[in-house]
Amino acid sequence: MANLYLVTMGPSPYSEKARWSMDLLGRSYTEERCIPGLHRAALKRIHAGNTCPALVVHKKDLFTDSSDILRWVDAQLPGHQKLFPEDPIQGSVIKDFCQRCDTKLAPEVIAFVQTFLTRAQFVELCSKGAAEDQVKKFRWMSFFIHFGLKSKLKLNPSNFKMSVKRIGQFFESVDHLLHGGKNYLYGDKISAADIVFASYAGAALCIPEYGGNALNFQDAPDEVREEVKRWRETAAGKFVQSLYKDWRKRRL
Numbered sequence: 001m002a003n004l005y006l007v008t009m010g011p012s013p014y015s016e017k018a019r020w021s022m023d024l025l026g027r028s029y030t031e032e033r034c035i036p037g038l039h040r041a042a043l044k045r046i047h048a049g050n051t052c053p054a055l056v057v058h059k060k061d062l063f064t065d066s067s068d069i070l071r072w073v074d075a076q077l078p079g080h081q082k083l084f085p086e087d088p089i090q091g092s093v094i095k096d097f098c099q100r101c102d103t104k105l106a107p108e109v110i111a112f113v114q115t116f117l118t119r120a121q122f123v124e125l126c127s128k129g130a131a132e133d134q135v136k137k138f139r140w141m142s143f144f145i146h147f148g149l150k151s152k153l154k155l156n157p158s159n160f161k162m163s164v165k166r167i168g169q170f171f172e173s174v175d176h177l178l179h180g181g182k183n184y185l186y187g188d189k190i191s192a193a194d195i196v197f198a199s200y201a202g203a204a205l206c207i208p209e210y211g212g213n214a215l216n217f218q219d220a221p222d223e224v225r226e227e228v229k230r231w232r233e234t235a236a237g238k239f240v241q242s243l244y245k246d247w248r249k250r251r252l
């Protein structure tokens with residue numbers, strides 16, 4: 001096993017947050033990209049829980065939550081590059097914002113992306129980058145996985161509407177943070193707040209530079225495309241697009 005071993009799921013916004021923070025750190029790591037529903041074996045192998053992402057460091061330290069992975073990355077960075085500023089007040093404002101993204105934005109984004117996917121679209125979205133044996137298994141299990149996920153996450157048109165409303169409200173709150181043409185959400189340099197928000201919003205906005213598997217805007221369901229078009233024009237949407245262009249491939 002590699003010194004830094006990251007287990008993810010392609011479309012998972014939490015996985016994108018972990019992947020992006022690892023990429024910012026700039027150390028080489030191995031990513032095992034799993035298919036939802038078939039991810040348990042990979043997690044079991046590293047003694048993790050039931051959810052992706054999970055990170056194993058030097059074959060001994062295990063992090064099983066995207067926020068813990070982001071914190072681990074931050075601990076590796078020198079003071080002037082910290083993603084959570086050392087100033088306690090700014091640090092706690094950013095921590096609160098990130099928690100709000102975790103609880104109020106990410107679950108809505110998952111519902112938004114998945115609700116109207118056909119099984120073929122779901123298979124395509126989940127398979128990219130996964131190991132060949134998982135992809136093969138997925139071909140005959142996808143009906144059950146797709147159906148199971150829809151019922152587990154209660155994906156239906158009325159919950160979709162609710163998710164659209166909540167994502168829209170979240171974007172409005174970010175529009176306020178960006179008031180006056182700011183380049184970053186808090187302070188004058190990139191922070192955890194920018195990475196976390198953009199990782200989650202990037203999945204909703206079908207951003208081509210998304211590090212995992214995002215929907216392709218052209219092929220996305222009509223219901224999704226309509227909202228994406230609108231959100232991309234907001235200050236928050238433009239901010240996410242430019243952060244991906246400027247920062248997604250950068251190292252700190």
Ligand SMILES: N[C@@H](CCC(=O)N[C@@H](CS)C(=O)NCC(=O)O)C(=O)O
Pocket residue numbers: 009011012013014015050051052053064065066067102110
């Ligand atoms: N709080 C966790 C949430 C992770 C999470 O819910 N991951 C989803 C993918 S988006 C997952 O692995 N679900 C699989 C399952 O629940 O079995 C984190 O931030 O890492």
